[in-house]
Amino acid sequence: MALRSPAKTHWGLTPMFDSGRCILLAMNRLRGVLALMFVCAVVSLPSAQRPQIGAGLRDYVKVDAPVVALTHVRVIDGTGAAASDDQTIVIRDDKISEIGSAARVAVPAGATVIDLSGRSVIPGLVMVHEHLYYPTGPQVYGQLGQSFTRLYLAGGVTTMRTGGNVNGFMDINLKRLIETGQQPGPAIDATAPYLNGPNSFLQMYSLKDADDAKRQVAYWAGAGATSFKAYMNITRAQLGAAVAEAHVRGLKVTGHLCSVTYGEAADLGIDNLEHGFMASTDFVADKQPDVCPGQGRGQQAVAAIDENGEPFKALVRKLIDRKVTLTSTLTVFETFTPGRPLPPGLDVLAPQLKEQFERNHARTAQSKQSNYIALFPKGMSLERAFVKAGGQLIAGTDPTGGGGVVPGFSNQRQIELLVEAGFTPLEAIKIATLNGATYLGRESAIGSIAVGKQADLVVVNGNPALSIADVRNVETVFRQGIGYDPAKLIESVKGRVGLW
Ligand SMILES: [Zn+2]
Numbered sequence: 001m002a003l004r005s006p007a008k009t010h011w012g013l014t015p016m017f018d019s020g021r022c023i024l025l026a027m028n029r030l031r032g033v034l035a036l037m038f039v040c041a042v043v044s045l046p047s048a049q050r051p052q053i054g055a056g057l058r059d060y061v062k063v064d065a066p067v068v069a070l071t072h073v074r075v076i077d078g079t080g081a082a083a084s085d086d087q088t089i090v091i092r093d094d095k096i097s098e099i100g101s102a103a104r105v106a107v108p109a110g111a112t113v114i115d116l117s118g119r120s121v122i123p124g125l126v127m128v129h130e131h132l133y134y135p136t137g138p139q140v141y142g143q144l145g146q147s148f149t150r151l152y153l154a155g156g157v158t159t160m161r162t163g164g165n166v167n168g169f170m171d172i173n174l175k176r177l178i179e180t181g182q183q184p185g186p187a188i189d190a191t192a193p194y195l196n197g198p199n200s201f202l203q204m205y206s207l208k209d210a211d212d213a214k215r216q217v218a219y220w221a222g223a224g225a226t227s228f229k230a231y232m233n234i235t236r237a238q239l240g241a242a243v244a245e246a247h248v249r250g251l252k253v254t255g256h257l258c259s260v261t262y263g264e265a266a267d268l269g270i271d272n273l274e275h276g277f278m279a280s281t282d283f284v285a286d287k288q289p290d291v292c293p294g295q296g297r298g299q300q301a302v303a304a305i306d307e308n309g310e311p312f313k314a315l316v317r318k319l320i321d322r323k324v325t326l327t328s329t330l331t332v333f334e335t336f337t338p339g340r341p342l343p344p345g346l347d348v349l350a351p352q353l354k355e356q357f358e359r360n361h362a363r364t365a366q367s368k369q370s371n372y373i374a375l376f377p378k379g380m381s382l383e384r385a386f387v388k389a390g391g392q393l394i395a396g397t398d399p400t401g402g403g404g405v406v407p408g409f410s411n412q413r414q415i416e417l418l419v420e421a422g423f424t425p426l427e428a429i430k431i432a433t434l435n436g437a438t439y440l441g442r443e444s445a446i447g448s449i450a451v452g453k454q455a456d457l458v459v460v461n462g463n464p465a466l467s468i469a470d471v472r473n474v475e476t477v478f479r480q481g482i483g484y485d486p487a488k489l490i491e492s493v494k495g496r497v498g499l500w
Contacts, residue, residue, distance in 0.1 A: 050093050051480040052181030059492070060150075060184050062476055063483025065112035067092050070457075072102050073116035076465055078123035078433035078448035080426050083465040089121065091455040094480035099451055120463055122429050122471070123448050124158025124456030124479060126436030127411050128189075128254075129274055129329045129396020132174065133166055135403050136353065136498055139202045145170045146500045147493040148399070148407045149178065149185030151348065154486035155408025156458035156471070158479045159437070159446055161189035163254065163274060163327075163396060164229035166203035168193055172224040184484060189227050189440055192220030195242050197233035197259065197290075207234065210241035217245035230255035230270070232279075235290040240268040252439075254327070257281070258292035263315055266322040272439065273319070274327045275398070277302050277382045278375070282315055296371065303375045307385045316389045325392045325439050328383050328431070330376075330417035331410045332398040337372040338365050344472065345409025348490060350498030357403040364402075380421035387423075394439050395432045406497070408490075412471045415464075425468045455481040 053061060068091040075087045088105040090098040098105055107113055130152065136142035145167075152160055162171045175188035195213055198206045207213050217228060228246050230239050230253060239260055243253045247269065254272035257265055261282040262273055273279070283301035284293050305312050319326065334340045335357075342361055346354050364370070387393050395418065397410040411432070418428035437447025446454050457478040462470030476483045 051482055053482060054180070054182040056177075056183045057181060057482075060484050060488045061482055062485040062488075063112065063114065063478070067108050067111040068455075068481070068483070069107040069111040069113045070116050070121065070459070071107065071113060073459070074120040074463060074465075075099065075449055076120055076122045076426065076429055077450065078430055080430040080434075082426070083120065083463070089449070089457070091457075091478070091481045094454055094482075096449065096451055096453055096455050099449065116459060118461065119475065120460050120465070120470070121449065121457045122156070122460065122464065123433040124186075124446065124458055124477065125156045125411050125415075125432050126159045126394075126434075126440065126442075126447050127152075127157050127396050127414070127432060128161040128272075128394050128436050128439060129163040129327050129398045130157070130160040130407065131162055131164070131399050132171055134353075134399050134498065135401070141166050141203060141400075142498060143167050143170055144497060144500060145174045146183075147348075147497045149174055149183065149188075150489040150493055151345075151406065151408035151497070152186050152411070153184055153408070153477055153479065153484055154474070154489035155411045156460075156474050156477050156486075157186045157408065157411050158456035158458075158477065159187040159189070159440070159442070161227055161396075161436075161440065162191045163398065164191050164194045164231065164256070166193065166201070169223065175224070175226075184489060186479070187446075190225050191227045191229050191254075192216070192223075192225035194229055194231040195234055195238065195253075196231035197235055197238060199231070199233050204231070207238050210235075210237040213238040213242040214245045217242050217249075217251075221246070221249050221251060225251075227251055228253045229274075230257060230260070230265075232256060232258035232292050232295070234259060236260050236264055236268060239265060239270065243269045243271075258295055258298060259290050261287065262324075263318055266318050266324045269322075270324060272325045272327060272394075274396075275329050275333075276326060276379050277305075277386075278329075278333060278379050280315075283311065299371055299375055302382070303371060303378050305378070305382065307382055312382070312385070313389070316386055316391060319386070320389060320391050323392075325394055326383065326386055328393055328395050328414070328418060328421075329398040330380065330421065331405050331414045332401045333372065333376050333379060334413075334417060335361070335401050335404040336364065336370070337376040338367055338370050339373070340376075343404045343406065343410060344413055345406030346404065348406060348409075348494050348497045349403075350496055353403060353498040360402040361404065380417075384422045392435060392439070393431050394435045408486075409472075412474075415471050416468050419468045425465050428468065429464065429471075455479075459483075 132145035
């Protein structure tokens, strides 16, 4: 983290200094040693910290107080447990300090009290197949990190992993700007540029060999990337080298695969596979090693899988044995499927991109022979089968394809689609929160609503435990105890998403 001048921060000295820096300061500056020792003693307590609110955040902040009490609220805690009505949540600085029935929990003196009768809180969403780019033109992905980070936060996403980037440094730089309170957005697990074999993407590198894969991982980890994504034409040797190099650094690798099967990737130690079973080529009869037979061929085979048959069950067992997590990205597949409604959030797009997607959607509606008519529900039921067998499912949205997957709005849609797939609303919310946090190794700090955890909370009007569509009614998004106004975040980018 870059050390910024404390004078510029709203919260003054205290959040900037840990005890080590205090000692240095005391030694370096022989002024007011006693006073400094006092300051150091105070700030060294392992208690909550006020997050920084830089000038770039001010316009979007709705709740900003050291102690906040959310009263008379329904709590859906993200663990899958039943909702609790009429609760009080006390937030101190960036953490949850108390939760209990409104009748029992006393509101601390001086707290900012927000009566949330009729509202529910769910944990901030932790979504893991996000991108800071979007298809804007022929073979071109526009880099929309500035608008997308605001939209993700507005939609209730407080932590996200980018699932591959086609830019280089933007994900990493935005991660830092958000961490240091200079820009609004979710915490970002920043994924390096894709690790792919020979490919024709204009904005993507082609790995030369396994050593090259190793070098790429080392380079991008050094540059600040915190996760990796293998792509459709990577070889087994390249993937194996990349996984080994990432694991040495404690970093994880996911993949949208094709040339390498799910079973092979599990054997190579991959941590996560994207798109449910939609990118599996394990069931293509004449699959050649290290060669992508085409995503369409893989998907035809997936559409024909018997989910109770031994081949599928054996793959599921292997993924579970090797602790491979699966990411559901139903949102992007919905946009490929005829007969589905227009996705939410199109109005924020720049007019040309909105029209472009609406034309795609109309064309999709006409393709009566589309694979996706059978594949989309099949993909849903395979994800259910994976979870039923004991597999760990996490969720993301994937704003790529032919467009129409709009950050924030699509994260809420993804939760609705999990419910359509057969998960209960409470299970769907857990997949989109605690499961994601667990995958990221951050479940002790985020992902559910519990005392001591970071105050990352989404306030929604209604009761998503009964009606999952209520996850769309976001009124306030708390990240690290600061409440953001989703309407202001959305308004700040509306009609311009596509430009920046
Ligand atoms: Zn993706």
